Amino acid sequence: MNHGPSNEQREPAWRANPDSLEVILATDCGSTTTKAILIEKIDGVYRQTYRGEAPTTVEEPLADVTAGVINAATEVGELAGRRLVDDQGLLVRPARGKDGCDVYISTSSAGGGLQMLVAGVVRSMSAASAERAALGAGAIVMETISSNDKRPPYKTIQRIRDLRPDMILLSGGTDGGTTRHVVQLAELIAPARPQPRFGGQYRMPVIYAGNQSARPLVEETLREACELSFVENVRPVLERENLTPARDRIHDLFLEHVMAHAPGYDKLIAWADAPIMPTPGAVGDILQQIAKRDGLNAVGVDIGGATTDVFSVFHGVFNRTVSANLGMSYSIANVCAEAGLENILRWVHHPCREGELRNRVKNKMIRPTTIPQTLEALIFEQAVAREALRLSYLQHREFAVDLRGVQQQRTIGDLFQQNAGPRSIVDNLQLDLLVASGGVLSHAPRAVQTAAMLIDAFEPEGITQLAKDSIFMMPHLGVLAQIHPRAALEVFERDCLIPLGTCVAPRGNARPGDVCFRYRISGGGFSTAGELHVGDWKLLPLAPGDTARIEVEPHRRCDMGAGPGRSISATIHGGIVGVILDGRGRPLRLPTERHDCQKQMDRWQKELNLYAE
Amino acid sequence: MPQAYSPGLLVSPGRTVRRRRILPITGEVLVAPGDHVTARQVVARTSMPGDVEPVNLSRVLGIPPRDLPQRLMRQVGDAVHPGDVVAHSPGLFGLFPKDYLAEISGTIEAVSRVTGQLLLRREPRSVDVLAYLTGTIAEVIPNEGVVVETSAAVVQGIFGIGGEGCGSLRIVTPTSRDDLTADCLTEELAGCIAVGGRRITREAVDRARELGLIALVAGGIDDHDLREILGYDLGVAITGSEALGLTIIVTEGFGEIGMAERSFRLLKSFDGREASVNGATQIRAGVVRPEIVIPLTQREFTETELEEPVLRNGAAVRVIREPWFGELGQVTELPHEPRLLASGSLARVAGVKLQSGEMAVVPRANLELIQG
Numbered sequence: 001m002n003h004g005p006s007n008e009q010r011e012p013a014w015r016a017n018p019d020s021l022e023v024i025l026a027t028d029c030g031s032t033t034t035k036a037i038l039i040e041k042i043d044g045v046y047r048q049t050y051r052g053e054a055p056t057t058v059e060e061p062l063a064d065v066t067a068g069v070i071n072a073a074t075e076v077g078e079l080a081g082r083r084l085v086d087d088q089g090l091l092v093r094p095a096r097g098k099d100g101c102d103v104y105i106s107t108s109s110a111g112g113g114l115q116m117l118v119a120g121v122v123r124s125m126s127a128a129s130a131e132r133a134a135l136g137a138g139a140i141v142m143e144t145i146s147s148n149d150k151r152p153p154y155k156t157i158q159r160i161r162d163l164r165p166d167m168i169l170l171s172g173g174t175d176g177g178t179t180r181h182v183v184q185l186a187e188l189i190a191p192a193r194p195q196p197r198f199g200g201q202y203r204m205p206v207i208y209a210g211n212q213s214a215r216p217l218v219e220e221t222l223r224e225a226c227e228l229s230f231v232e233n234v235r236p237v238l239e240r241e242n243l244t245p246a247r248d249r250i251h252d253l254f255l256e257h258v259m260a261h262a263p264g265y266d267k268l269i270a271w272a273d274a275p276i277m278p279t280p281g282a283v284g285d286i287l288q289q290i291a292k293r294d295g296l297n298a299v300g301v302d303i304g305g306a307t308t309d310v311f312s313v314f315h316g317v318f319n320r321t322v323s324a325n326l327g328m329s330y331s332i333a334n335v336c337a338e339a340g341l342e343n344i345l346r347w348v349h350h351p352c353r354e355g356e357l358r359n360r361v362k363n364k365m366i367r368p369t370t371i372p373q374t375l376e377a378l379i380f381e382q383a384v385a386r387e388a389l390r391l392s393y394l395q396h397r398e399f400a401v402d403l404r405g406v407q408q409q410r411t412i413g414d415l416f417q418q419n420a421g422p423r424s425i426v427d428n429l430q431l432d433l434l435v436a437s438g439g440v441l442s443h444a445p446r447a448v449q450t451a452a453m454l455i456d457a458f459e460p461e462g463i464t465q466l467a468k469d470s471i472f473m474m475p476h477l478g479v480l481a482q483i484h485p486r487a488a489l490e491v492f493e494r495d496c497l498i499p500l501g502t503c504v505a506p507r508g509n510a511r512p513g514d515v516c517f518r519y520r521i522s523g524g525g526f527s528t529a530g531e532l533h534v535g536d537w538k539l540l541p542l543a544p545g546d547t548a549r550i551e552v553e554p555h556r557r558c559d560m561g562a563g564p565g566r567s568i569s570a571t572i573h574g575g576i577v578g579v580i581l582d583g584r585g586r587p588l589r590l591p592t593e594r595h596d597c598q599k600q601m602d603r604w605q606k607e608l609n610l611y612a613e
Numbered sequence: 614m615p616q617a618y619s620p621g622l623l624v625s626p627g628r629t630v631r632r633r634r635i636l637p638i639t640g641e642v643l644v645a646p647g648d649h650v651t652a653r654q655v656v657a658r659t660s661m662p663g664d665v666e667p668v669n670l671s672r673v674l675g676i677p678p679r680d681l682p683q684r685l686m687r688q689v690g691d692a693v694h695p696g697d698v699v700a701h702s703p704g705l706f707g708l709f710p711k712d713y714l715a716e717i718s719g720t721i722e723a724v725s726r727v728t729g730q731l732l733l734r735r736e737p738r739s740v741d742v743l744a745y746l747t748g749t750i751a752e753v754i755p756n757e758g759v760v761v762e763t764s765a766a767v768v769q770g771i772f773g774i775g776g777e778g779c780g781s782l783r784i785v786t787p788t789s790r791d792d793l794t795a796d797c798l799t800e801e802l803a804g805c806i807a808v809g810g811r812r813i814t815r816e817a818v819d820r821a822r823e824l825g826l827i828a829l830v831a832g833g834i835d836d837h838d839l840r841e842i843l844g845y846d847l848g849v850a851i852t853g854s855e856a857l858g859l860t861i862i863v864t865e866g867f868g869e870i871g872m873a874e875r876s877f878r879l880l881k882s883f884d885g886r887e888a889s890v891n892g893a894t895q896i897r898a899g900v901v902r903p904e905i906v907i908p909l910t911q912r913e914f915t916e917t918e919l920e921e922p923v924l925r926n927g928a929a930v931r932v933i934r935e936p937w938f939g940e941l942g943q944v945t946e947l948p949h950e951p952r953l954l955a956s957g958s959l960a961r962v963a964g965v966k967l968q969s970g971e972m973a974v975v976p977r978a979n980l981e982l983i984q985g
Contacts, residue, residue: 153667184728191665191722191732217727306849325849330896334848358836359867360935365850366772366866366896370934371960371978377935378956445957612957 012094012273014102018484021102023095025076025084026476027069028279029056029108029268034065036072037476038080038101039491046487048495051471052076057264058110064264065110066271091271103483106272107475109279110262114138114254115197117165119145119189121172121181126210129234130171131399133209133243135320137250138281139166140307145188147172147181153188160192166258168194168204168226169246170218173211175236182210186221193225196257203227205253209234209246229253247281254278274483280309280320282478286492287311287435288318289481293489296432299458300474301389303438305329305368308388310396314425319400323392328440329368332384336361339387346590347383347456349601350376375611378445382453385440389457397424428461428586429507429561435497437469448539448608451500451577461507461586462561463550463570466500466577499544501575505582506558509589510534516555516583523548524574532583539608540581542574550579580608622769622864622902624876624983627915630765630906631751634742635758637661642753650744650761652779652889657742657758663719663735671729674702674711678729687721693733694718700731745777746889747908764914766883766907768864768876770830773892773903774843774852775860778806780827782880782888782907786810789877792869793831795820802826806888806905808880811871813861818842821859828860828890830880830905832872839867853893853901860892862903870939873931875983883907924977930965934979941983942967 014021024039024046034057038050052075057068070089077084083099086092092100116139120127123146134141142163145156168189172182194204206226208218215230222228231245255275259265269276277285283302291298291313300311306327311320325334336344341354357380364370372378402423436442436454444450451466460466473496481488506517512534520529524546532538534555542548550572556565572579584604591597605611640659650656671678686698693699693715704710715733722732748763785797786809793809795816803824809817809831815838821829840846843855864872871877888907895901924930928944946964952974954960960976967973 154664157665157667180728183725184730187723187725187728187730187732188667191734193662221725331849333846333850337846337848355835355837356868360938362772362836362839362847362867363934363938366894367933367981368896369978371958371976372954372956373934373976373979374936374955375957378958443958445959 012102014094019486021484021487023082023101024103024105024480024484024487025073025091025101026104026480027072027106028472028475029058029065029068029106029110030279031110032056034068034072035472035476036069036076037471037473038076038082038084039480039487041487045494046484046490048473048491050076050080052079056110058262064267065108065262066264066267069106069268069271103273104271105274105476105479105483106268107277107279107282107479108259108262108265108268114167114250114258114278115140115142115165116167116169116250117141117143117145117160117163117194118169119171119185121147121185121210123148125238126171126173126235129241129243130169130209130246132241132319133234133246134169134250135322136243136281136284136318137247137254138278138284138320139250140322140324145185147185156188157192160189160194164195164197166197166205167250167253168206169250170206170208171210171234171246173214173233174238175212175233177211177213179211179214179217182214183217183221186218190221190225202257202261205229205257207231207246207249207253209249212236251275251277251281274479277475277479277482279475280311280322282475283309284311284318284320284478286474286478286481286488288313289485289489290492291433292316297427297430298433298435299393299426299431300435300469301392301437301441301458302469302472302474303328303385303388303392303440305439306331308392308438310392312396312400312426314400314427314430317400317425319396319425321392321396321399323388323395326388326392328381328385328388328438329364331365331388332368333361333365335384335388335391339391342594344380344383344387345594346597347386347601348379349598349605350379351598352376352380379611381440382444382449386453386457389453393458397426400424400426428459428464429559431460431462431464433465433467434458434460435467435469435474436500437472437474442468442470442472446610447498447500447576449610451503451580452608452610454500455503455505455580455582456588459505459586459588460503461505461559463568463572464503464505465573466503466575467497468500469496470498499573499575501542501577501579502572503580503582504550504552504572505580505584505586506552506554506560507586508555508558508564509585509587510555510557514555516558516585517560517581518553519581520551521548521572521579532581534583534585537580537582537584537604537607539578541578542572543578544575546574547571548574548579622771622981623767624769624873624879625767625917626879627909627913627917628765628767629762629916630746630748630767631760631762632746633754633758633760634745635754636742637740639756640740642755642757642759644750644753644759646750646753648750650748650750652744652747652887654744655741656744656750656761659740660737661740663737665722666717666719666733666735668713668731668733669729670700670713670724670731673713674700676702679726681724681726681729681731685724689721689723692718692720743777745779745891746906747779747887763906763908764911764916765909766879768880768905770862770864770892770894770903770905771866772850772852773860773862773894774839774855775828775857775892776853776855777889777891777893778827778860779887779889781805782808782883782886782905784808784881784884786831789832789872789874793817793829798824798826800824806830806890808877809872810877812869813863814838815841818859818861822857826859828862828892830862830864830890832863832865833868833870834861834863835869836867850894850896852895853891855892860890860903862890862892862905865939866933868938873941873983880905924963924980924982929983930963930980931983932965932967932973932975932979933981934976937967937973937975940967940969940973942973944980945972947977
């Protein structure tokens with residue numbers, strides 16, 4: 001099949017009038033699967049209507065990513081009764097009647113995504129800012145090098161030489177400050193003669209985003225060894241980060257170097273009506289837009305086979321982390337190694353033989369595409385997922401901190417906390433929305449299992465809405481937001497997010513047997529009141545789209561956000577699961593004895609009807 | 614609809630095998646197209662730039678970085694040897710002069726007037742690339758390496774550790790259902806590749822290292838043993854660089870699982886023959902599986918065509934997940950509609966008649982086609 005260049009050159013009408021867009025085709029080219037969705041304007045509102053997928057084709061024998069795109073588009077077209085691909089194997093544009101689409105957009109994480117090395121002078125300051133810029137752009141950070149990481153210089157040089165990143169981001173120093181340290185870092189990069197991952201013919205792209213006064217010296221040091229470009233400092237002054245110019249440059253270089261060297265991407269870039277974005281970068285963008293529009297604090301998680309991405313927006317500040325080896329198939333053995341099998345088994349309510357489980361985990365690692373057939377296997381995988389999510393979130397909270405080096409006003413309370421380290425800006429008591437995506441969460445046989453995994457792993461506090469990304473559509477919508485934010489937001493709300501419901505859980509731990517909180521709920525077609533004891537949780541129905549008012553009077557040791565023992569009143573949202581009242585305590589403490597823990601888990605799974613008897 | 618089953622591992626009595634043998638950086642190719650090569654023969658060579666040793670010369674001599682150029686006794690690009698005076702500072706008014714003497718052999722790469730660092734690059738290291746397979750040079754990639762081609766019997770494993778090796782293939786258990794234990798290994802197996810049936814035990818690995826075996830091959834290995842052998846819990850299946858002095862390849866998986874009879878029979882038929890093994894495994898995009906390659910003579914070789922990997926009625930399959938993990942069978946039914954599994958999930962399934970005679974309904978994702 002000929003997948004040649006796209007249709008005739010044209011200046012489409014939608015550029016002048018975005019609301020004239022009727023049909024949008026979006027793809028996400030993943031490492032193994034290319035997922036296509038169709039978005040259509042129906043009665044003046046944008047809706048996601050059909051989806052299809054096909055194997056990604058970046059590797060031999062096809063070695064052309066557009067073949068997978070065409071196959072996925074063909075499948076969507078067949079389901080929609082719309083001819084999206086013509087006889088020459090080209091996308092049909094613009095849309096006319098039952099033919100074609102107006103716009104084609106795409107994200108990509110094929111070929112391992114975007115892999116970067118970042119360097120900064122001080123680990124917790126400029127290096128941390130550079131890391132945030134790279135992660136925010138959707139990169140996997142292979143290594144962070146800093147002047148104070150206690151490695152001898154020869155080891156640092158060796159490490160840079162051994163890694164083969166797609167690009168390097170170098171930062172350090174505030175504008176007008178000392179130039180010496182950042183030049184020293186450049187002097188470590190130059191002799192390493194770093195080699196890019198793809199394409200032996202081009203030189204390693206290095207983005208310099210440090211002290212602007214050091215530019216001539218950095219240029220002198222690196223111009224022979226690398227393809228150097230300059231952007232504004234990611235940390236111009238200690239009190240402020242300026243990540244956007246570095247992120248934009250990363251995206252440009254991603255297209256110019258990484259994508260351009262992957263098979264078929266030159267064609268894909270030419271086909272797309274908006275720049276192709278790295279998949280996680282697009283997810284971050286849409287989450288930020290939602291949080292900004294609704295004034296929410298939100299956390300999103302995408303748990304994959306190899307990695308788990310966590311995104312958060314708290315008080316407008318965006319953070320993203322990638323837990324590189326925490327995943328449900330390729331990395332499942334690493335979850336067990338990092339969490340410890342005993343921590344995974346905390347979540348399993350039936351007896352298990354440890355040696356056999358260890359072999360099963362390794363067998364899943366070497367045959368990653370298998371699925372649980374028995375209930376026991378499903379329960380075990382969901383237990384692994386809880387630990388993978390818990391560890392990823394822990395890493396995220398440690399990373400998403402306020403800026404170091406900034407003098408902060410501390411309260412008396414802070415002094416008593418004996419906490420000299422940076423403060424995480426991720427505060428579960430202020431979390432409004434928790435969004436789940438990734439196979440183990442999206443495809444759990446019962447939606448209540450997804451909710452329970454989220455609650456156990458993230459331990460949301462106060463009132464938190466829970467939702468899942470129905471078909472992992474957030475990447476498509478992130479790139480769509482670049483050209484039509486309204487369409488992206490409409491689809492996000494109506495078709496992307498499936499509301500699971502609301503979790504109501506106070507922070508703190510009272511004594512077993514005490515009343516954890518009293519509640520009164522009215523609205524959404526029912527009215528109820530009661531009390532929840534410490535160590536219990538309970539599920540109440542509240543349908544998707546329905547809202548109700550809840551009044552919560554917590555135990556004097558428990559806090560719903562207004563302070564220990566203080567009542568609160570709030571609106572709660574329904575979902576396919578409903579409202580989960582959680583009195584099990586925060587932090588969640590499980591019995592240390594395996595037998596006791598098993599009994600506890602059995603009681604909890606029955607209370608929520610998590611699994612069939 | 615993407616394939617919802619694993620295409621399976623290659624077990625073939627006759628395949629043309631081509632392997633790229635590429636230098637890490639450009640260098641010299643030592644063979645020509647059509648040359649016959651042996652597995653241990655060097656086919657390409659290069660010298661890797663030496664490691665860089667930074668020295669804070671400014672601090673050593675006690676002078677500002679900007680004064681360094683005029684204090685250098687050797688210039689950028691010059692070779693130095695231990696004891697050579699690289700830089701000299703006369704000190705203050707001629708008092709307390711200081712020299713910096715080279716501690717290693719190498720070349721002066723750079724001297725910074727900003728930071729006062731001197732970068733000394735060590736002597737280059739020679740890197741050889743071996744042919745790995747006994748065969749002929751099918752292609753020369755100028756300055757980079759070669760493609761070696763051979764006609765061979767091939768058995769792919771599911772998982773391995775350790776790198777490449779070659780030696781005589783020796784079957785050390787009577788059947789595919791017997792464990793490969795320390796008792797199976799004798800001194801005469803030094804330099805050989807020992808093939809067993811079911812599980813490679815920890816003690817067998819210790820014994821094989823003592824005796825100097827090249828590789829152990831069997832159906833399975835226990836995770837507990839693997840942890841003890843490696844000294845750590847393997848988190849991600851990217852292997853091949855372990856310095857064990859031994860390659861280990863398992864063909865079926867983790868646990869007590871016998872080698873598939875067809876693989877065992879094939880390997881047994883080449884008892885005593887030279888073979889090449891590689892334990893390198895990578896289970897991500899661009900999958901790499903470990904392999905045992907036995908070069909054949911022209912007379913022995915008949916190329917077996919691989920069938921298109923399609924799951925159809927009558928296809929021979931292996932179940933690759935519990936509750937029937939490791940069992941072999943034949944597909945009897947491929948219902949179109951998804952079925953409800955005991956886990957509560959809906960999935961596309963296949964009806965399979967297991968070798969035991971039992972009829973099983975298995976998700977297609979949990980089946981592996983047996984190819985060869």
